[in-house]
Amino acid sequence: MARTPSCDKSGMRKGTWTAEEDRKLIAYVTRYGCWNWRQLPKFAGLARCGKSCRLRWMNYLRPNIKRGNFTQDEEELIIKMHKKMGNKWSTIAAELPGRTDNEVKNHWHTSLKKRAEDNTKTNQETQTSKSKDINMESTQEQDIVFFHVTPTSSQFSDTTSPLSPFSSSSEVSSIDQSNENLVLEDEFGFLENVDESFWKDPYLDNISNTQSGIVQGDTTNNCAYQNQDTMIHEDAFLVSPNHSSNESLFMDNNDLFGSFLESYRESTVDSFWTHPFVADMCHVPSELVTPLAMESDYFSIVYDEDLWS
DNA sequence: AAATCAGACAACCGCTCCCGA
């Protein structure tokens, strides 16, 4: 998936974005906004063209982006809208909160296109068959075709379940929708299932305070984990507790940071899983994060108490 | 176990649109 990093003629980096680049872009845009994409990389300390920065922010880093599999409703809407307006991906994406045009476009090309074609074919055959018996006066109803697809594992999650980068995995199928507590334990049973050896990992030696939940952060080494096998984000954003580093910008302006958190509070819980903000949340002052965690059944934090004390 | 294939998706490229001077 990741492209081999390279540079173009002018020395601009190309290819996959690194965690460090993401961090710089997030930090800059969060503080100053995207006032000029062309100039932005220069001020943000990025050796990227503005276009690349914009794409990265719009498609992956900005808040409220929904990751994970498309629901059946979303897929039906995409197919329906595509039939009506063609490749107007941005218009279609606008009807799907949290989805980007790029994501919709990719999903169309990888799975929906063929399905839509097959369905149209089937539909036409059905119509041909019917026309032998029925003299249809109008074909108006053919303009909109609904596709009823047999749910697969990738379509299992409904709109009420948390969409995380892991929600498409097989463990989701063990969800007991009738018991929320059980759901959390089954799907995200990290805490009770943690292998002792995981906590002996030198990366996590300094973790001293554990709240129940899902996201496991390591402020010492800037990593966030979903479980011992799945690191959500390496080189996660560390907000300096002593205001001395460049990363202390959130601390310097609590109003700004407050509004930043507010955007998460207003969004669905899905956004907490948006890479890499989950990790970012692990590295903000506990007094800011804890209330946020209390509001969500799905979010919590592990942090280095000594670091923040 | 290795090779091959197909699906998925991040990212680039070129074109068009829009807006301000």
Place this chain on the structure above:
DNA sequence: TTCGGGAGCGGTTGTCTGATT
């Protein structure tokens, strides 16, 4: 009204990953 620069959009590519042979 025209022109230039920036932003946005859609097409396409390149690479990874999991499934299959």
